[in-house]
Amino acid sequence: MEHVVRRYEKYKDGILFMLIVSGLWPNYDEHPEKLKIIFSICSAVTTGGATLGMVYFCISNFTNVNVLTRGLGLMISYFSTFLKVIVLVYHKKNILKLSKGASAQFEEDLKTPANRPFLLAYFPTFSKFYYCFRYSVALNIFMMVLKPLLALRQGKYIRTYPVKIPFEYESGKELHDNYYLVKLLIIMNFHLLIGGLVHWIIYALEVAAGYYCWSVTVGVDTFFGFFTLHLVGELQLLSSRFADMKPDKNHRKIIKELVDRHNLLIEAQRTVQKIFGLLSVWLAITCAFIICAIIFQATETKNMTAYKAVYLLCYAFLKLVQAYSYAWYGHIITSERCLNEMYNSTWPGLGDVRLMKDILFMQSQKPLIFKAKSCMIVQLDMFTKIIHTSASYFFLLQTLDEGQIENFK
Template sequence: MDIKANDPRNKQATTNASMIRYRVYSRRVRTMLYLGGVLQDRTHSAIRSYITGSLVILMCLSYCIFLMNLSRDHTDNLILMVKYFGLMCSFIAPALMSACFLIKREKLFELHETLNDLFEQELSRDQETALATLYAFDRPSYIVFFTVASTVLLYVCPPLISIIRQIVHHTEPRRYRLPFPAKFPWTVPINGGFLFYLHFLYHLFVGWWMLFTINSVDSLFGFYAFQISSILRTMSVKLANLRSRETFSETLKTCVRMHRRLLRCSHMLEDIWQLIILRMLLVNSILICALIFEASQFTDITINEVSLLIFYIALKLLQTFMYAWYGSFITSSSEHFCEGIYFSQWPDSSLDRHVRANVIVTMMQKPITIKALKVSSVNVNMFTNILNTAMSYFFLLQSLDKAG
């Protein structure tokens, strides 16, 4: 068994499979960005990007206004108010993501090109180390996509099935309903017709942006986090395995320069995603609390409502944990790199005083961390803090409900 495990052919086959998986991962993220209307690429014109991005913003924000209009009719019902507020917070997300990507368009170009060049360099030298943590980033994106898709379909499928059933069975009078709750300033017919189907199409588009825009932006953050952490880990391994003093000196100089570029990339990543992460910090704890409170108040609940609540709560937990997990990966890889320099043979190498000074400065720097507007670090502690906050809000809502 040990001979087979150490067989170079098996290792090469595993590496090739990981390489194929990485290319598929990269293409999938790009495809989702395109379908979500937020792809920023030099091969696409700026006009096209602004048109699709503005469409996402317009449709999602307009739905939030219609939902707010509906919530005004139920100010005396705490459960419905909490439910509508939660939906409103969720549908703001695609609009915010699209706006951030349009505003930071040039930084996205620079971030993508810099990370892609650095990662491809390391990939050509050591594929096994560069792709070692691929599954930790690739698999969560599949899980989150499945959860988001299930949540959106649980909203869209029941009214769609109901419409098809009434048409097939020639039911009279027909009573149709839209996928998402909303109140328009005008009357929408419930017995079909062009106006109803136009509104139904509008809801389908809103659900489409919810599915692909949110999932693509979250996956892109994970993709960049994977590249940054993998580059740091390959540099750590490279420094630990060098034996020649002359080769070590040149490699150390290169690693210090690459660390500077990665530090700039992490600042750009933080700048682009800081509002998105801050919204998640503020909203997800409220949404988790609202969903648990909504579930605790139901006495007569359908299977569809149970499934919807379960998938929605799972989605918010997974989304929060995914960001926290990716941020922790970057910080951990940065710590390993600094330790790799510290325990290497740099004091005995033939480095000039300028390079030695840069090495000392690199070791003295704090590990790379992603922060949301300098308010909170994106790590596993952030996930536990959100859960604690959600439970505090839940007990507060229970107290208000009992007092009312």
């Protein structure tokens, strides 16, 4: 199990790194509060600014369904990133509560080799979700950021995202007016410096927005999985201890510890709901539309290039992974195994009425269920509903587009 533990440590460090550089990890003892504030402001301002530019673009092209769809999908994605920054900053106390409660207990139990098979039973699946999502988002952002640089080969200056800048500027005018400076830059292979200063400042902000979109989106979504892994691992360990429980002189101490652990997990599950409940509802609503927008772009694009095809496939893949991972996280928390092991254990013969009442109370509890904002149970069927809703949105968009063509005729 040593190699699995090392993989877990790498997995944990990767998630925490993305949260730290995004200013969303509230452990002030290890990371200065001022640095955290600077990072969180950068992530909020860049993603929020990109969102506003896309909102302006969508408003300007409101009557054109094809163009509107292209901007609306990315606008929702970047607003979702901005929302995640706000939500995690708001819930910093709850995050600290989890990290010092159930997560700290998980890390302590992990030090005992006998506990590792139970604690890390589902880790391979969590790890696969993490790396698939991390690299697919990175590839998608990289392809968007690379697009303006590739356009330079044809002498075009384009924006990274479908945004509209609320002021006028001419790309490339400042340096193109200076013939000798342009020639010098070409000789020195500094082609990227040829262009207007305003254009490249905006491009730098777009790159920053893309970076924070990657770090915040991957960091926050896999952070949900990180806490879920701890809850599920502790439930597995708790179940095994109930299964192995035998009447002896230490049974009072053992059962008291198990009761306390169960209560800790119930409280941790409620805290996870508070942090990720709104984000789960938002994802269920918006993910369906974004997938629909991707399909609509793929079917309506007349001159599809290989570059755009790969981009759309990657974008669709990451949205599917994101939707399925949220649904699976909620599903895996729900388990009756712990309650079944309590029932099958030797507690009726312990003879201690108080402890028997505690166990009966634990058995009367329902399995842990992830309920987002008391309005939606996060289960695997949520993923199916998202796919069905995407199909409904797609047919609606096709109808609107056909109606627009008829009106144009």
